[in-house]
Amino acid sequence: MESKNPLLLLSNDLCVHGEGLTSNKKMLKDASILNMQDFRYLTPESQQELLESHGTVYIITSANERPLPRLLDIFDNEKYHIKAEECQDADKSAYPYILNAKLMELMLEQKQAKNRKLSEQMSSYLIAMDSIYTLSSYDRKEDIINHTKEFFAMMCLPENLCYFEAHNTKAQSDIHLTDFQKKEIVAFLKSNEYYKIAPSKKSFCFRLALQDRDEGIFVLENIAYPSRLHEFLNLTLSIRSVLSLVLENIARQNELVKSHNLLADANDMLKVINKILRHDLANNLGAIKMSLEMNETRPNPKYIQISKKAVDRSFEKINDMKGLENLIGTGKDLNCYEVKEIIEKIAGTDIEMDISIDGHCKVLADNALSSVFENIIKNAIAHGKANKMRITMAPSGKYCHISIEDNGTGIPDEIKTKIFKEGFTEGGDSNSGLGLYISKKVIERYGGHIAVKDNTPNGAKFILDIPSTK
Known part of the structure; x- marks a missing residue:
């Protein structure tokens, strides 16, 4: 602003x-x-x-x-x-100097107050980043909830901190409230609101989505610094979204381990996700620490912006990890999918490419199949600078043979064997290098194959063979 x-x-x-x-x-x-x-x-x-x-x-x-x-x-x-x-x-000629001195004194006090506020905000973001990093390492709901309570207790210093599961009416009747009235909490539970601030403006509560559609409620009453309530609330909502994602991830992992046939692939994928998550969050924590140290020696609002951007990148990365987990097998049986319908749905979004589709084919797959085509299309745009693509498909024995040709710059021979490897990026690209790696893993999980060739006269050509269904 x-x-x-x-x-x-x-x-x-x-x-x-x-x-x-x-x-x-x-x-x-x-x-x-x-x-x-x-x-x-x-x-x-x-x-x-x-x-x-x-x-x-x-x-x-x-x-x-x-x-x-x-x-x-x-x-x-x-x-x-x-x-x-x-x-x-005073002599009237001294008036301007007196006024200037007073203004200078006041502006110096303002600057010092703003610097103190910036330092407090930097500390808050650093604590939040450290908490996010720790939360991402847990795999049990109880550990996550306990760590979250510790985080709130340290950050907000409330006189009273309560947590209970919304469906547990006994716990609801036994909670001890000092600033909220119980009828306010009951009304909050019945509403669709994510959070509620007490009339005193010193307390707030928020809901957290748990596993199996359960909900948990955190209540923080009489926090130590009411003037920073909205700052705490913003951080709290961010942590809340992270918690929801972590808990959802735990639920997905629990579903994955139920399938012995997919366990090895799922574990490999989760290792990739955790490795990238740890690496990128550690980098962002380093940026936070550096900007905090710089702010201590030379206070400047730009350092808080560095911190905020690092926080935003971390949230984006966590959301990316959620998207990647959708590509992991669910352990359920594969279903019949019409390939042309999946591609037409992708082409109907904001994809900036002229895509033609010929032929029909039904394959045995799951909902990760759309991500395979999306990865190939987006790579052609981002790296191949393509603006046209031709996709043909037809049954070929027990497979559906799919050819994806673009008019971009193509893929150099020296990296054709590398693009499907974990973490491979070209030209210092900032992405995670997982798109085509996961696409290959998904196709192989279906029992199929994926390869890349040169297109004629230019561009790249991806060949997919996916088990078909009659």
Whole structure:
């Protein structure tokens, strides 16, 4: 959001010296200077419009100034009021210097306060990142919940921290509340809200989706720093989304291990996911630590932005891991899929490519098959710079033979044997290098094969043979 210029309101006996404040113009970012008397003469609508167009309001008055307009008290600007008593007995030529000194002192205090707030935010993000990293290593719901309670206790310092499962009415009746009324919690349970703030603005609760459609409720009452409630709540909602993903991942893993035939492949895939997750989160934690150390020596808002971006990258990576887990076998029987329908659905999204499809074929697969085609198409666009693709398919013995040809730059011979390997990326690309690796694993799980060749006259050609069904 673009920052607004400050507004200086000077009392009538000081306004004549307002031009002397130009030495602060650079620090004040071209602040507007206005006589308080002129401000009073404006209509309430004009006063409001003026305040809306500015940010911080510096009010500089003599000790005998009349009461300030009420609008200054009720409007949502950040306000600072300076009474320049020294100006009463000073030489008028000294007024600008006195006013400048007062403003400089106030702006220094503001800067120090903002730096302290930035340091607090940096510490909060660092703690949150460390907590996310730890949560990603757990595989039991009980461990995750206990760690989350420890995180909230350390971050928010609540007087009372409760957790209970929403379906457990006995636990609900036994919880000890100090700031929330139980009827408020009951109403919250019946609503579709993710969180609720207590009327005192010192407490909040939020729901967490558990396994098998159960829900858990965290209640934090009388936190130590109510002024930071919304900051804590934002972090809490982020942690909540991570917890939901981790718990969902645990549920998926439990389903995977039920299938002995897919256990080996599933474990291999999970190792890849965990390795990338640990690696990328560790890198982001390093960025957080470095920016925090830089902020300690040279405070600057850009360091908090570095921290925020590192947090965002971590959440994106965790979501990527969730997407990758969808490519792992569910342990259920394979079903019949019409290949053309799957490709047409992908082509009907925001894919920027002209795709033609010829032929029909039904294969034995699962819902990971769409990700295979999506990976190939997106790779052709991102790496091959292709804008056209021709897909043909037809039954061939016990297989469905599928040819995917694009008009891009093609794939060099020296990397054709590498593109299906775990973690392979080309040209320093920032992606995880998992797309085609997982595509190969998925096709092989179906009992099929995938290969890549050169297309004529240019581009790449992927050949897929997937067991068909009559």
